[in-house]
Amino acid sequence: MEINTTQYKRCELVKVSGRVDSFTAPKLGEALSEITQSGKYNIALEMGDVEYVSSAGLRVMIDVQKTCKHIYKGEVILVSIPKRIYETLELAGFVPLFRFFDNVTEAVESF
């Protein structure tokens, strides 16, 4: 799994690629916590090159959404979600808890 963060004016773009499982999910959690701890709560999570997400990855996504949305009135939005990962999010009942965007431009402009 690889994580690249780009700073935009109104949000942070976090591009994740590879596999998010119980081994790698904590690293994603740390990267996202670093952002929220630095006082930024608008996050666009770009997952176009993610091959795989297990429930450990989903837990990280929901935890950071809770932090951003409820505690600090920010939001995590999901960008370029591959079909299989969308299906996993559906299975977990997570789809209503996120906004989805097809590309980075739309996502970044939504903040």
Place this chain on the structure above:
Amino acid sequence: MSRQILRNIHNTLTVPAQFKNLKKIRRFVKKFIRQAGFTEDESYKVQLAVDEACSNIIEHAYAGENQGDIVCSCECSNEELIIQLVDYGKSFDPERIEAPDLHSSLKDRKTGGLGFYFMHQLMDEVTFMIVPESIAVNGAGVIDRPVNMLVMVKRRS
């Protein structure tokens, strides 16, 4: 019980229960997924189910990493793939696992039990058993000890 796989060197992988070994287990299972002729979609589902099962073994049966081994065995027959996972940790009663929370608001959403739920949704059969396994013990010859066995079956669509 009929689902149990007879283990041999070719169909079995034993690894220490560590999260970094999930990748190794996935790769091992993938060989059999290919043999079974599954579609990419089915392959994804099987890998995810195995991942969830092994994560549960590490987190719950062993309550952490490096507390024992995970023994993964696979078998392809006609139209199905059987995956058997054995661990030597704490047993659990699948009846007592709470159903995951799929509908509440973000604020109230709990994320426990998702892995177990995924396994059931992604595979055609999921069975937990506690079975005796013979081991050699110094000074006591061979004894039987109870081990946890999870058998998951995926049929080709």
